[in-house]
Every structure is written in structure tokens, then in C-alpha cells.
Amino acid sequence: MTDPLLRLSNITKSFGAVRALKGVSLELLPGEVHALVGENGAGKSTLIKIITGAHQPDGGTIQIDGEAVTHLKPASAHAFGIATIYQQPALFPDLSVIENIAIALEKPSGTRLVRWDDRHARAVELLRRVGAEIEPETEVRRLSMPQQQLVEIARALGAGARILLMDEPTASLTGQEVDLLFALMRGLRANGVAIIYISHRLQEIFQIADRVTVLRDGETVGTRLIGSSQPKEAAIPGKTIAPPESDTFTHAELIHLMVGREVSALFPPAENKPGPQAFSVRDLGCRAAGIQGVSFNIRAGEILGLAGLVGAGRTELARVLFGITPADSGSIELGGKRLEVSSPRDAVAAGLAYLPEDRRRHGVILEMSIAANITMAILARLFPQNWMRFGTERALAQNYIRDLGIKTMSPETRVGALSGGNQQKVALARWLATAPKMLILDEPTQGVDVGAKAEIHKLIRQLAAQGMAVLMISSELPEILGMSDRIAVMRAGKITAIFDGAGADARTVMAAALGKQSNETSGFN
């Protein structure tokens, strides 16, 4: 039995009064893909920082290759062969691929002469190993996300990485790109590289991982084997979780471990029939946003899912609808009335609401309290004389905290201190407070853990049931298929297909997203 490459025993770590890790044990064997899952706040990022040497554990031991290691620093972690690939590539955008690789591999020295031929040759070799078809002289900023990821992996390999930590690497990848990445990972695994794979996408874990360790509340609650046979294509029957074929560990069991309770319905079914047409878009175009001839309509109480590859123009469309980049042509109608939307202010006044894609950046203001965030869009309505009454604001916030299940001690807590799922709920509350007639959700459960995901889905269903028209943009196919009454697919700024909920499945949606049957490889932009 080979020595584990990495063994963590009973690691504890606290930040002030917060006990982030209460006893985590993990073993990593060479040549395995080991998944790490857990809800937000379970301690995954802290654990990663300890493995990479950015934090020192308060207690417990780290063993690399069977030898105990104390005081692991980032430099020594690097020397041991631990490399990390984050969601956002950590490359220098203005430098070329060759230079990025060289910086990581060469010892810093101000006086050495640069040998460009060697560098070029090495870059070419590394790129070939990861299967990237990239010109080495290209500036990194010109590469697509998946390409940048490949460069990062190439760089790590060049530095002699034996342990690769991948944190949500598929967040911005399309289905095809994910397949390519997984193929690469399998190749690395065959060469003895160990990979720690962190993701919220449980389907992927069942596809690629050999074992999975579940973290909950700062403790390891279990490590399980995952069947390594080729998984059948996971169907999305009805609206419940589909456990894939595996005799060692099921999907449902995994969620149970993560959350500590049964999460029965990830996608609650539609309860009532949609009402009359509420929102309609005809021939909408906006040159600046790359949108052309977009037409669709949504009925009251209906959820229209908007699918498409990254870069197909979905967020751009949402921004046009909301007035952030006003349309050049076409018309928008809400409740039968034509809308002139040239700024977010107009949109809000007209009854539209938009929950943007990156909530941390623009959906909420992290510095301000929950109550302040919730009332931000309706201050004029709530306090027409401009004089704020904090009691009223607090009461309103308390209502939403209760209705949406936001976990917090008080409405005055800074939003920045909340977990991802709760921040998303605050963002949602802000828009619900405007009593919109139409809600645009852009990746509503991105980076949100399973428990909170289910809650948010339930809320969205409830809102639709109350008569709201909902446009839901999502890159997670199961979410689109599970939540939408109808599905619109976008590609290159146009809508290529609109499916009725019943008539859609993963294959047809993906086909529409890809357009004709072309062999386009990575690099959609």
C-alpha cells in the first residue's frame, strides 16, 4: 500500500472566536481524483489555505509522503509539488503564455540573461502535454477562460506538481469544455498526479472523482468511494434528484451527508397553470450588446429558462431588458403597456427587477447592513419625504428575513459577513421589496450550496405562483431543465429555439445552444 501523498489528521483552525475547522482528516493517494464537498461555510476554503501553506493550523498534523511537516509555507508547499487552480485564473493577463509559464518555473534573478528559445520550447512541450492548441506567444488576456485554465495546469505540471487542487474549475465552462478538462484530469491521474477537486456540482463529482470527502461545519463527516465505472448519462426525471448508478454511494446519500438532512426536492414542481401573457419582447436589438432580433414572451406565473453557452449573450440580454445598456430597436411590453427603458431607474419604476450574475460585486453592497440593502431600491417609495425611519426599515427587513429564511442574528448585520446563499437571499429580498411584475434572475444559485439552492428554488416557484413572470438565466442544465416551464436557448446574441418544458431534454437544449452540428472546440466568446 503506497504512502498517501498527503495526510491531514485532525486539523483545527480558528479565527478569533470563529472555529473554522474542528477536526478535519483527509488522505490523498497518488493517482486519485479526490473530491471535497461541503456547504458554504463548511470550511473548504480554510482547508485549502492550510494545504497550500497560506494559513497555519492550530492543531493536528500534516504529512507529506509520510513525513510530518510543520510550518508549511506557500513556498515550501510549492516545493512539495502542491499547486492550486482557482476559479479565476491567476495569470498575468498582459504577458504571453511563455512568460507566464517562465515566471512560475524560473528562479527570480535580475541579472540572468533570458534564453527565449528554451522558454519557447518548454512552453510548447507543456502545452502539448495538456492538449492545449494555443500559440505560446499569445497574450493571456486574449485567451478564453478554459484556455487560461489549461495554461495554469500546464504551468503547474511544469513546476512538478504532484498534488493539484482545483477549486470550482468548471464554473465558467461549457459541457464540451468540461469533458475535455475531465479527459485531461484522467490523463494526469494515470501519471500519478493526485487531484483534489472542489465543486458544488454533484453530477460532475460522480463523473470524475474516485473518492469524496464531505465537510460539514468544519469537520469531516465521511469519506466514501465513488464507483469508477463509466456513468450512464444522468437523466433528469421529473423534478427530483436522480441518483446515478453506483453501488458504493448515491447522490442522495452525498447530499444527506453534506446537509445533515434529506433534501427531497431540489426542483419543486409547478403548482398552477400560468396566466395571461405578461411580458413580451419583440425584435429586440442592441448593437453594443451584440443582441439581434430577440423575441419571446412570458406569461404571468411562468418561469422561462434562458440557456446557452457562456458568451451566448444571455447576461447581455438581461442588461438590455433592464436598461443598463438600452436597446436600439424592438419593443418591450409589460402588462400590455409598452416600456421605454433607458436606465435601471426606469426599469425599476416600470416593475422590472434584476438579480445580477455576480452578486458579490453588484447584487448587494457588502459594507452595508441587511436592512439597508433590502430597502436600497425602494427608499423613495418607502420614505417619500426623504426622511428615513429606521423602525419601519427594520420591520420590513425582519419580514423578508423571516419569509426567505435568511440566517442572521439581526437585520443590522453587515451583508459581507453572511454566507453566499444568504447573501443571495438578501439580493433577492431587495428586488422582491420593489414588488416587481417581472423578475430577471441571472445565475441565481451560482456558488450556492445544495441546501440553500433548494430553498432558493422553492422561493422562485412561490414567486411564480404569486403571478410573477420570471426569466431565469442559468448555465446549470439540471437547473434549467428542472425549474423552467419553457426554455429559450440563445446563441451568439440571438434566440435559436424555444422549447416547451415537456419537450426538452439535455440533448435538445445543448444542440440548440451549439447551433448547427459543428465541431467547435473550446474558445466560445
Next chain:
Amino acid sequence: MALGALLLVLALLAPGFFRGGQLLSICSTVIPVLLVACGISLVIISRQIDISVGSQFAFCSILAGLLIQAHWPMPLAALAAIGAGACCGAFNGALIAGLGLPSIVVTLATMVTWREGLRWWRQGEFVHDLPETFQWFGLGQAGGQTAVLFITALVFTIMVLGTKYLSAGRFVYAVGSDAEAARLAGIRPHVVTFGVFVIMGALTGLAALLNAVRFNDVDPRTGTGLELQSIAAAVVGGVAISGGRGSLWGVLAGVLLLACIAPALVFLRLPPQWEKALQGGIILLAVTADGWRTVRASRSSLS
């Protein structure tokens, strides 16, 4: 907190510091800085900066003096000074909010332009031969100082209430914290930015007037270094340069603390040269403490 400590030390070692006249005199030197610091705090909270306040100050002072010399009634001249300041602010605001130019560049340019323009206009001349009603509003030193104090207290109270209770106040914090998020929520960041600079200008104009009446002539070199003083006071008072944070009470404490150092040194019989060093040290301490607090806060939020 530091202010409390300083005052305590003084009370123990040199009770003479606290004599009424002395305190009032400190107050009247401090008042212009306080008003300007309040204005500049709003600007900084909204994630901008205004380094032209010194020049605005000088311009408004000279203007007030000239108008009085031309026998304008004091209240009217006062309004004119405030209005002139507001116009300067509006000019800054229009360029910054309207054209989206970086505030440091715009206010650097206006700082130089206005200062040099003033110098060219006045050729360094003071404004003298001012009627009796100018200095201290004609009320004599004690009366005048009280009047100035009263006006400032009123304006300060309005500002504190305004930033806390008016939605506009919250907009300033929101825009400074995350302008795009504010925009998505239906706030208009351009309007907020413009407004903040206009308020800054108006406060500067008022401060200029309240300062000018301390003397019986107006020095065109007045206001030099005011921008640094007010920014320093704001920072010491807890206003974060990165925007979105800060309270006017903190600014008050910051202004008082920095202003008390010089006279405190005199009363404690310490060398007056320590003043600048101590001020610098306090500013450094305040910025470090703020930075440390931010680092701790970000470390404790698990994500």
C-alpha cells in the same frame, strides 16, 4: 478615544488650558477646518477626493472681503461666499460626474487654476480698509466667536442628521461602497457625485467666511494647506479613503485632536516643533488601525 486621553493629560498637567477664552480661541481656529473636513468627508465617502478646497477657500474669502468693502450687507455677502463655493464645487462636480474624469486629476487642475488665478487677480494684495462690521460681524471678539460657534454647531447638526436620516445620505455611502450596485438599484451615481461636490463647495464658502471675520483684512494666501489638514482630520476621524465608511462625529474628534496638539504642546511646555511630528504620527496610527481592522474583518468572514 485619543482625544479623550489628550484632554485628560492636559487637565492633569495644565489646567490653564481649559480656561474659557483659550477654548473658544481654539474653537474658532478649528471651525473652518471642521466645516471643510465635513464636506470633504462626504466626498471621500463617495469614493472621490477634492484637493482644490484650499483654493476655493481663498477665493471665497477674498470675494467676501471685496463685497463687504463695496458696502454689501453682511448676510448678502455671506450668501455670495457660500454660493461662490457652491459654484466651484459644481464646476468640479460637472467634470467629475458628467465627464467621468478622475477626481484627483480634476481637483488638482482646479486647485492650481484657482490659486494662480487669484494670485494674478489680486497681485498678492490683501483686502483692507474693511468696515467695522466685518470683523466678528461687528460683535467684538467674544460675541463674534460665540456667533461663529453657534452657526457651525447648527450646520454640523444639520449635516449629521442629514447623513443619517436622509435617503440622500445613504445614497452617498452606497455609491462610495459600490457604485455599480447602487446604480442597479435605481440610484443615480452621477447625481450623487455632483451633489457631494456642490455641498463641499458650499461648506468651503461658509468656512471661508467664518474664518475671514476673525481678522480685519483678508490675506489671499489663506487656505494654503487646508486640503491636507481636512483630509488628515477626516482620516484620523475614521473616514476610509476607499469610500463607503465614516461618521461625522469621528471627523469632529479628528479635527479637535489635531488642532489641540499645538496649544497642548505650549501648555505642557514641550517644544513646539513636535507639533508636525505628532500630527503625522497620529495620522499614521489612525490609518494603520483602520487598515488592521479591515484585515481582521475580512479574515473572519469565512468565504
